[in-house]
Amino acid sequence: MHNKRILLIVGGGIAAYKACELIRLLRKGGYTVRCVLTAGGAHFVTPMTLAALSEHPVYTSLWDLKDEAEMGHIQLSREADLVVIAPATADLMAKMAAGIADDLATTLLLATDKPVLAAPAMNVRMWQHAATVRNVAQLRADGVTVLSPDEGPMACGEFGPGRLPEPAAIFAAIQSHFADGQALAGKHILITAGPTHEPIDPVRYIANRSSGKQGFAIAAAAASLGARVTLVAGPVALDTPVGVTRIDIETALQMAAAINAALPADVAILVAAVADWRSDAAAIKIKKDGNAPAPLALVENPDILATLAASPQRPRLLIGFAAETDHVLDHAQAKLARKGCDWIIANDVSGDVMGGSHNRVHLVTATGVESWDELPKQAVADRLVSRIADALT
Template sequence: MKRILLIVGGGIAAYKACELIRLLRKRGHTVRCVLTEGGSHFVTAMTLAALSENQVHTTLWDLKDEAEMGHIQLSRGADLVVVAPATADLLARMANGHADDLATTLLLATDKPVLAAPAMNMRMWLHPATQRNVARLRADGVTVMAPDEGAMACGEYGPGRLPEPEAIVAAIEAALAPAARTLSGRHILVTAGPTHEPIDPVRYIANRSSGRQGFAIAAALADLGARVSLIAGPVALPTPAGVTRIDVESALDMAAAVDAALPADAAVMVAAVADWRVEAAPQKVKKGDAPPALHLVENPDILATLARAPNRPPLVVGFAAETERVVDHAAAKRLRKGADWIVANDVSQDVFGSDGNAVHLVTAQGAESWPRLPKDEVARRLAQRIADALQAAR
């Protein structure tokens, strides 16, 4: 049984906190609630108290509680602090260290892990300010779930819905049961992001990879104790804690960095490497009457080269971005490249830059389809499968 401190933010999704409390208590956890002023417009303290069977805290200025430094006791007396729903405003105040009400004060004072489940309009979620705040929180060690995608109370459709209570409970229990460091002593190589192939000093050929899935996998492997070398194409993402990052630009740069990072116990080749490069012009190509012809040269196949190298890692995992017959194309790619596993996804939908992914794990034994999950959860599942495979091989 664990002690959960639940901060209920202001937003229409606050009503889901009631079901979240019920599910947590059904699993044997105790729940204490902090109801923000905004949250009180959508759900009452009486309701939360009845469901949690505990006093609900609403203000920093309670004479009885604060005479005993109640906000400090609340912040230290839980095993996990959960913010649900975490509105754009609340995430911003968390990221910037505000302490102007009970919720933000105890979040600043806590020495316990924090998990936030965002809920807001899709434009608010996608706004650069919110994305900066989320990146800062994650870099500070806060677990920020990816919001669900769907219809919203405002009538719009997109990412920003509060994850369903069952998904929040799963994330809570994962946070409460830190993974065994089953990859301690292992070195794992991860590639992530796109490559940029220069046309001239100003222009380049690239693709739409955001690097988020690869960075999430690097973080999940490091959480299991691995020594992770992350070879990253040009992306503006924070380096995961405990990960060694090597920044590269082109496919040739990435191929050299992969070779230099060996030996490794496993390689997870997530990067979307450009298939071709251009014979780059030394000076900017000026705009003329007709566009210049681009002479394309095939880039080295980093995955296939690694899979056939004399110092090949015992486990080589490739990725396949497909738009049709996803599993069939991934199975063929696994054999053609010589990889042990291929993780394939359908990129004809909204995948690049999003927080969710639905993948198929293709191995010699067949294909296993996973439901659409937050990219962090995809990463955790894959990292655990890698750990299990290396342990079995040992």
């Protein structure tokens, strides 16, 4: 993504502060960012903050002669590879839909010949108002990519759709826009992520420390290359990546059923840390009575990876994960042979990998082992998905 140029328009709204994190993600991803700050946006973030993060001057006024002499609004609107509006307020989108150009932001939006991506943010009632619904439909018909807002509590005290998508989700949408050739277009990729929870009684369960971050990162990377992604997720508190179909489950049996229902797939990447055993769950809470607890009766869960490897609907490329605490490569190579999959991604989880933001993995195949340096989990995901795209060509 190096040398791609983003023109970021920061609209007026409490969510404008999230534009700072979006700029950080874009700069870290190798993008050049120039910012236009609306009068409303300037009530929430300052030009100095955006300039420091973007490392470029911030444009605020159509009538600033110095800026017009150095870079007129026509040039500013056309030198970018993508125009991003975050937050895109109801007022700003209404002006866009009507073709109004009464300030720098709306003028360059009318003058640009480049793709435009809008990330809405507003009160739930404003988002659901007939005028906004009409304006969004018009913008989409005009070719503007309008993301769906998140749902949740708002600064005004109400709850519902209208929250600005998280910066990571906007960043993923930008990545998707720039995906090189959409290398995975037309491919269905099935991914599992997170832990499973196996009930012991109505209030207790068997679980593990998996956060789901690596699986969600892989789902985002696959979607960014044009794949149709189905993500079967255990109980985790993570936002669904843009363009991904998410199926939430709790137990290993539910995960197995969801995978079977999602087939066929071109690729399956089983990242989830599935519990090997489940309990014969009690119908009511097990109480302490002062005596030693009765032994917990355990039943073996189905081996999802091996079952999928032997299935008539076996994906063209089947990838498992091996989270180990010792003899990582020995265990991974044995698992590759035992399970019948194509690749194993092995990692040492004896430290803070589960729940952490970085990972160091080994790609184990029938022909050898490729060890990768420690990377952010999204970078691991991008690298893995790139390898998958190469393998499918």
